[in-house]
Structures are given as C-alpha cells and as structure tokens.
Amino acid sequence: MNHNVKLSLIFSFLSATSRGIWAFTVLSGYLYELTKSNFHVGLAEGIQGTAQVIVAIPSGIYLTDGIGRDKTLKIAGVVGIICIGVTLSALLIDFEKNKRYIFLCVSLALWGAYSGVWAGSLESIYADSVHESEKSKYLVIKFITRLCANAAGPITGVVLFVCLGDTWTRPELTAVFCTGIGLSAFASACLFFFDDAQTLGIESEAAYGQIPIDPETDSDEYKASNVVHSGITGRGYRTLGERDSNTKSLNALPHKNHVDVDEHEGELSRLSPALLEKEDKMSAIFLFRKEAVPYILVMSDVLMGLASGMTVKFFPLFFKNEGKLSPIGCFAIVICTFPLMSILSKVAQYISDPETGFLSRPQVCILASYSGVTLLVIMGLFKSIWQTWYIICPIYIVRTAVMNCNYPIRKSILMNFVPKRSRGKWNSIDSVTKFGWSGSAMLGGYLCDRYGYGFSFLVTAAIQFCASSLWWLLVPLVPRRAGQ
Template identity: 35%
Template sequence: MEGPAGGWAAWWRGMNTNVRWALLQAAGAGVADSVWTTTVVSSFLYVLADKSNTAVGAIEAVQGMTTLLIALPMGMVADRWSKAGVIRIGGVFAILATLCMSTVVVLASDKEEEGANSASVKRLLFAFGGCACLWGVTDAVTQGPVPALFADSLPTGNRSRWYTYGFIANMAARTVGPAVSIAMFCICGDEWTLPEIRTVFLAGMAAELLLSAPTFFFFDDSKALGSEAAPLTESLLADLEGAEGDDEAPHDDGRVIFGRYCVGRFLNIKPRHIPYIMFCKDVLVAFGSGMTVKFFPLFWKEEVGLSPAEVQGIYLLVPIAIASFSGVGVIAAKRIGRVFTMLAVRASGLSCLVLMVILRQRVHPIILIGLYLMRTGLMNSTYPLEESVLMDFVPSKSRARWKSLQSVTAFGWCGSAAVGGWLGDRHGYAFTFLITAALQGLGSSLIILIAHLVPLEVETKDVEESGDGPQSPKSKDGRRQHRQEKGHWDGHSYTSVPSDLTDDEFFNKTGAWDAEPHISFPHLFSPSAENSAAGDSDDEYLLMEGDPSLMERSPRSSMDEGDVGGAEL
C-alpha cells in the first residue's frame, strides 16, 4: 500500500499534537482496559461475592453514578478554563485508581472461601466501590475533554476518517489484552478462581500505569485549530436555521435515501435539535447495553460452560470484528448517508442478539460465538459516524460540555448494570438480553428524525499543525484553485449562486471558505430573487457537488447532464 507523501514517519511527526496523543491514548487504553475490564473484573467480583450478579451490577452502578455527578461540571470547567488542564487532572485520578485497585485485588485474592456475608469480604466490596468512584472520575475526562479537544484539532469534514483511525487504534490494541490473558491463564491455571484471576487483574493494572495514564499529560490547548474545526460551516447552519419561516425550506442532501419525506422533516426538526436527539439516543442505547455488557462473560462461563482462556479467546476476536465493521460503515456512509448506515447496521446487530437468545440451547457454542461477534462488531462500529455527526453540529466552545453530558450515558450504562444483575439473578441472562434488544432498538430508531439534516461528508487529506500554506483553502490562491477545477453533477441537482459575487462573497456564501472539506447541501441556495426579476438567470453559476477540490463556476446555459456525467457518490 502506498504511504503518505514524505513517508509514514514524516506524516506522524507532522500530525497535530492533540490528534497524535489522542490516538496514543486510544491505543494505550485499549491495551490496558482489554486485560482487565472485559472479563476479569466481572469474574473476580462474581467469585468474591459468592456468585452474585447483583454485587457486580451494584459496583458498576457506583462507577456510573460518579461519572454522572462529575462529568458535566468537569466539562464546563474544561470549556471555560482549559481542556488540557482538566485532562491532566484526569491523569492524576487514573494513577490513584490504578494503585488503589491493585491494593484491593491483592487483599481480596485469598477470601474466596469466606463467602459474601463475611465482614472482611463486605469491606473489600466497599473498597472496590471506592476504586470504582476513582475510575468514574477518570471516565468523565476520557469521555468529555479528551474527545472535545480531539475534535477541536480536526478540520471540519475530516472527522469521520480520524474518528475511525482512533477507533481502529483502540480496537486493534484491544486484541493485545485477551492474548496476554490467554497466555497467563494457560500458565497459571485455566480456572475461575481468585488467585488465577488476580494475576491477570494485576497485569491489567500495570498496563494502565505504564501505557494509559502517561498520555493524559501531553495535550495542548494551543494546538487546537480554531475556525478550521468549526461545526460544519457556520454559514450553512445559519442558512438552515434562517429558513425556519420560509415557504420553501432548504433541502437535505439529495443522496440521503427518502430524506425529503422523512419523519424529521414532518416534525420540523432543525439542526440545533441534533445534539439533543443524539443524546436521547445514547441514553436509551447505553441503558440497554449496561444490562448485558458486564454479564456476557458470565453468560459464557455459567450457561455455555467455557473456560477463562476460551472466554478471553472470544474477546480477542471482538475488537477485530468491531474494527472491520467500522471501516465498512464509513464506506457505506459515503453512498447512502451516515444516518441510514447507522440504522441498517444497528438493525442487523440487534437481529443477531435476538437470534442468540432463540438459539442458545439449540446450536453448538461456535454458532453462538459467531452471532455474538457479529452483534458486537455491528453495534459498536457506528461510533465514528455518530461522533462525526455530533461534532459537526456542536460549536467548539461547547464541545467539552456536550461530550461530558454524553457521559451521563455512562450512568445509563452502569446504572442499568445494577438492574441487569438483579434481573439476571431472578430471570436469567436470556430475559435480560431481550430487554436490551428492545431498548437499543428504540434508541437507535430516534436518529431517523435527523436524516434530512445530516449531509454526506467530504474529507481533507491531512491533519497538520498549520493549514495556511500557499494552497490552503483559506488563502486567496487556494480558493481560486477550488473554483477553477472541473466539477461534478451529483445525479440529482446543482446549487445556483449569482455570478456577480466577489471572491470572498462567493466562498463565504457557499461555505467553501471555511476549510478544504466542504460539506455539501444540494438545493441549499436558490437563485436570488433580484437577479431572477432582472432576467439575469443566464448569468448564474453552478456550484458543483462532489469532491470539494472539483468545483468551477460555469454558465447554466453551457451545462448539460450528458456533458458532465454522473458523480461517483
């Protein structure tokens, strides 16, 4: 595969500092978390608490409640003071959480025979709850200020690609933890006992201390891009909002299936509503996920009868499945739009979960594992698309608060774990899985409301410290080059722009001034009434949709559909 110009090393060195450290944090956290958070912590607590799902869910709920209480204030401080400063505070809490959790695990590893009702085990479970509070603070940082500063350091229109890079970095790193765990279980004993689980648990704590925590201390507010990272283009959003009282509202991206007839248009959903709809969707989906995610390892252990190494083998394949499906999702989104890609992918994932419940006692475990991998890969693969949609419609000054508000979904996730543990003890895991499918289906369906507003996304080539070179879109020569190269008909429509605009007026109106990525809204700008009345329609020019570097101004009279062909969507 051909690398970037100048080689991979030069590409990495020239990358924006915050983007580079966000990718490193994604990879470091992926390695560390995958050692202990997927199966080990649930199994350790389950055995320590004498096979109580309720205890596992309660400690998870404590972590979620802490995140809920801390996230929004921390996001507000990050927006008003310093995102990088708050991230460093999170790094301190990550170190404290790691040291405290390691101490509790060592003290608890010889208490297996005492039972959950003994005073010493109860004290240790409370200590686990205290450690969960520290991890809750760390989660509030990694789910709020870190992704907000990451978004501030990415040019508009470029986010799906870079969120996918970060997502794949995290998922690829998550294959390391299960591989290490499998080796350690095979060496130390492939049994569900506290001494064996403790060894793997402490390896995860060491990875947190060495690979994840240090990355919190290298982010830099001064490296954010400012106006280049604006949400979509400010002018486009203003025009969309200004059309609220017009008889003819601006049309959505014509390449989004059924966009003109969708429910959101009927309900008069506006761009300003998008973050709220995405938040409601996240809360419902997270509440459903929390009821099952921590209990899937216990499902494989108790109902399917797999050993620790076999369960870790499943989680070795999970990140590969997620990374694979996420790449496919981004490609599909370029053709049918991000919203309909997310709907199709999530519907397929939920179908796999329902099939697992129906077939769990009728088929070989290999079939169940295959369905689980498909379900998990599909349901998690839409993260890059969801993040790009949210950040495209949230101003930079509010991103940390919005990402921190999203951390409320962590309470939905963790709080519902307590409910899931209670239901698991009384009705079994399968019943809980069906409730999860219902909640996630309801939440995912909400994004149909924004289908008419979310456009296709066009990407830039690089993310560098500075974008003001001779051919930068912000420079005059760069803008002229954008206008003079050949354009594409998108298969549906052109956008008309009066020809008497100056350079700056033309690009300020169309949004192409903002950055090399231009997120297109066909039909958005209609011919001016003044020009039409004057009979100047032949002197109007057409902004071609497609690659933003493939634009030109050319008279309407010279254009013919047969001359330019169809755009490759």
C-alpha cells in the same frame, strides 16, 4: 500529524489495552467469584457508571469548556494515579470478603470519576485538533486504534492465563487484574502532555448550518451575542436559523452569507432560496431543525447505553456459567470481535460516503443497529444453542461487531452539528452514554439472577430497538451532500 492527535491515539491505545485486560472478563469474573451473585456484580459496576454520570457533565461544562482541555486532562491524570493505588490496595491487602468488596466498589467509583473527567476533554481536544473536512477519517482512525487495543488487551490476558492457569479462581484473576491496572499508569501519564495551544482554529469548527459573520456588515450587537468564535480574529459563525436583530427572515440576509457545508468535505456551498424557505417553514418544529440533531443523538445514545448496561457486563458471566467457557475462551471471543468490528466500521464509512456510498450516515446506523438487535433476540430466545460454542459464539461476535461499528459515524455527526465552544459539554454527555454502560448494570444483575440471562437479553433488545428507531428523525436532517 498534530501533536494532540498523536497523543490521543497513544493514550487511547494504552487505555483500551489496559481496560481490555481487567475491565471486562476479569472484573466481572473476579466480582462473581467474590460474591457469587450477578446482582452484586451489577451493583459494583453500577456504582462506577453512576460516579461517571455525576462527574462527567459538570466536568465538561466547568472544566473542559471552562479552564481548558489540557488542564482538565492533567487533573484526570492525577485522579488516574489515585485510582491505580486504591485498586491495587483493594486487590492485594488481606481483607475479608465483604470489606474487599466494599473497597473494590470505592475503587470502581474512582475509575468512573476518572473516565468522567478525561473522556469529554479528550474527545474535544481531538476534535479541535483535526480539520473539519477530515473529522470522519480521523474518528475512524481513532476508533480502529481503540479496537486494536481492545484486542491487544485480551491477547495479553490469554498469555497471562496460559502462564498462570486457565481457571476462574481468585489467585489467577488477581494476577491478571493487577497487570491491567499497572498498565493504566502509562495511559494516565500521557494526560499530562496535551496542549491547547496546538489545537486548530476555524479549520476544526463545526460546519453544519452555520453562517460566516462578516465583520463589515453584521452588527456589533449581533456579533457580541451570537458569534461562535472560531479562534481567528474578526471572523466567526452563527447558527442557521438565528435571526439578526435587524432581520425578520433568513431570506432577508445578504445572499453571500447563505452557506452550508458538505458533510464530509467541509467545503462551503451556497444554499438555494428554496432550501432556505423550506428550513424557515420547518423551524417552528424543533425536531425538524438541524439544531435538534445533538439532542436526538444523545436521547438515542442514552437509551442505547442504558440497555447495553443491562447485558454488556454479564456476557463474560453468561459464557462462563451457561456456555461453560474458561477465561481464555472468553478472551478469545473478544479477540475475534474487534477485528471484525474494525472491518465493518470501514465498510460503514464507505457506504455512507457521499462519493462512494449509497446510504446516508443515519441510514447506515439504523441498518447496523437493527441487525444487532435481531441477533441479540436470537441469543435470548434459543437457549438450546447456549452450550454449542460454534453457534453461540459466532452469533455473539457478529452481533457485537455490527452493533458497535457505527460509532465513528455517530461521533462525526455529533461533531458536525455542535459548535466548538460547546464540544466539552456535548462530549461529556456523549461519554456518559459510551463509558457509562455500567450505570444500569445493577438492574441487569437483578434480571439475570431472577429471570435468567435470556430474559435480560430480550429486554435489552427491546430498548435498543426503540433507541435505534430515533435515528429515523435524523434522516431528513443529515444530508448526504451539500445543498440537499
């Protein structure tokens, strides 16, 4: 296994384990006990999400795709160490409530910046270190690694609360909080050991809709302006649909250059003239071209992330305040969620596989998202089941698992349609939607305080439905097999 791949998996496990201890149930519970306000919980976590948005995209463009993935990750490691020091100071120094809250907001802003720096670079160096034909497989491995860590974190939290006392009081919450923050130091240390020299060349390049450039037949002018460099001398790719300076139509190109790539195997196969003619006609409408795929993905994920941000940070408080669950009860829900999510992610990969499945990857994502939205609507409408734990907890567990099980598929599509030279930028944008859920938490806190948790769930479900529906645009653009 590649050095960067192994290190990515280790970092992902340690980072997700530490976050599983402090960043969800404990953080929301601590902030609520400090302020007694959903709005102030949302404000603090909204600051974290906003900081990530501000940092992530410039980091992806100017650092990840500029100075290199490994150097950017080393910078993130330094920021991570600073985050740990500031957060422990906010928790352990004897401040009065308002000052402690402000100090915690500052520390959360730093954590947002930290995620904004490392997230895009880590995803990029991971993708650059995996063979194109194995991207879906290794993304699932990484996803399952994170899920296992997300379960390991809450299990550690349960053990700590058993030892300290299963109550929502600040001394117990502080002790568990500090434990999770301390574990983050090991994850930050991993960031200093990544190495760009151990990434792959053309084997890791984006595949879809790209035409190999022949150094002997393509003009120097074209190669200088349109090559997506592969890392192998004299060879590169250009995007399907781009014209040579001496060519008015794709059909005028030599037939040997008309190639596409199978979405899972990464093997080059020739495009039929009929397919080229069809793509040429559709190219006038951007949304019907393969170049539009990353933009559609990001639009959908931004909407999905904003919607999730209004509720995901408040689920622990929902179960605490409405379900009357203890910290161990909330952690138990999380522990049950991630194994199911892991199983469903493998099922999603199986049924979207061109050899074993019967649905395309976009269709699987649509099915999973619509199912999750339906279950969230049930949670929002039927308040009578909120305190019946054996009904509301399974609904939430299945809803969360099915809603998030398609992440590896979404990521594999993005990496298939993004050239290697731009992965830092696109992964930074993608990381904002993945980790920046807290950006809309302030609005969610306001809705919870003003109208209740149920109303917030329904608003979230409506926006998630719209975000999921954008995936219908991808169905004709992401083929199940080569040549389709």
